[in-house]
Amino acid sequence: MEHDRLRIAMVSVEEPSAGQRVHVAGLSAALACRGHAVTAYTRLESALSPDRERTELGYDVVRLSAGPVVPIDENEMISQIGRLAELLGREWRDAPPDVVHAHGWTSGLASVLAEHRGTPVVQTYYGLGGSVRRSLAERIVGREVARVAAMSSNEVLALVRTGVGRSRISVVPTGVDVQMFTPWGRTARRGTRSRIVTAAPQRGLADLVKVLSHVEDAELLIIGGPGKRRIGQDPGLRRLRALAVDAGVADRVVFTGAVSRERTIALLRSADVVVCAARCEPVGHVSLEAMACGVPVVATAVGALADSVVDGVTGLHVPPGRPRLLAKALCGLLGDGVRRQELGAAARDRACARYSWDRIAADTLRAYERAGVRTAGPARRAGQDSAPRR
Structure with missing residues (x-):
């Protein structure tokens, strides 16, 4: 209409x-x-x-x-x-x-x-x-x-x-902007380790840092937070850094600080898996950005994440506050490249079909x-794409 x-x-x-x-x-x-x-x-x-x-x-x-x-x-x-x-x-x-x-x-x-x-x-x-x-x-x-x-x-x-x-x-x-967040394009450089990407700030990052000691030969990239020069002054990130030292994984945890949207996309594309381990997540835009980039998502089954990530289809669900189960899910996915590709392809399809x-x-x-507003159908502007650029 x-x-x-x-x-x-x-x-x-x-x-x-x-x-x-x-x-x-x-x-x-x-x-x-x-x-x-x-x-x-x-x-x-x-x-x-x-x-x-x-x-x-x-x-x-x-x-x-x-x-x-x-x-x-x-x-x-x-x-x-x-x-x-x-x-x-x-x-x-x-x-x-x-x-x-x-x-x-x-x-x-x-x-x-x-x-x-x-x-x-x-x-x-x-x-x-x-x-x-x-x-x-x-x-x-x-x-x-x-x-x-x-x-x-x-x-x-x-x-x-x-x-x-x-x-x-x-x-x-x-x-999510499915024309900007895509599997194709510039990818951030990385070493030989498996790469797990997550975003700050979110409740649940401490669980993920602890889990890294049980996931061999993998690095954790934490995107976001204050500018790089101010990372050392942020109380939350300082606690995470201290936790990484205590867990013996400080050399495998990287804090990027605030980065541009283009850099964020390149980092997401470079990930083997993106983790959203929040205890509470009402919006869930990071999971959608990862899915649009064709990356499987391991997510706690809370809030918006329970809807966007389809367990066993576009990623995996884990209960919040259960680090052993999170470690098991990560080890399983990082050791199975074929399954990661299948989940990532399905994630991209779901992002385009449901979340554009x-x-x-x-x-x-x-x-x-x-709500009672007189509405009907899209009055598109001639020659304009319906997917907005952010």
Whole structure:
């Protein structure tokens, strides 16, 4: 079916996690690529940033001046909710959007408090729980919005426990740019050891470092974190380095620090296996990037990872906090090149079929429609590819 051109307001005012940042940018670009008018509203955090700008990906960004012009934490953000709601209401007074899509619970609060003439609000949480105040706010938002977009099947169950009716929930996972993340192209150089790649920060990295002592002739590459010059100052990475020394594997653990997207892709391609050993993972974008690069993923069966990685088909599931089982899975895969190739090929196919940004945009539009938004089909721009570049 054909969709009218929608005016979509993406609200993401809190300091986002890496997964949230990737999701908001990728989804905004994919919807803009389908011909919709997308404006992302965030909070002004730097005096060097413009109040308004049009991105190369086809959507607009509006930065709202609420509170100090620096990044602020969750507690400080709560004191700015009223101001953000007021500013959003002003933005929408003369030209209300067709749908408001709030990302994160503080964005949800600001969105439902803003005056927007009955415009439906769709909420994405990026994980639930934490402080009592946050849990209460999440329940309020869940009750007030028109629909909730859960990022995984596990999140659906958690939402139902908070009181959101199952009929008001759509599953809309994050996506991956399958034209950028591919098995083909430049690959990072490596030695003769097997290469295991993972990403920082995530809970569960300590388990993986400990496991390395039981995986012979393999190196562990940890991508992400602070810049390379500041790695030694990061408390979390310092603890991991000390743990590697205690385990006798310090010479086989490499911290890359923050790297460019192009370098990340080259490192993922160089991996024999990518590990996502998080104790909790609401988004799971790293697993999708690895899958799109044709690399098998060993993942804890939690959150979004339980959906994206199909056990025995695109990778392997292991229970969280079970290092012996993680070691067994890694040893088995690293010793079987044929199976790695089979899993990697299936992983690439699944990433393209289920998690391309165009597919996620279509899922999102269906969620908007079920929230009461007048939608229909993609109003693509002539000559434009439906897969956004990040």
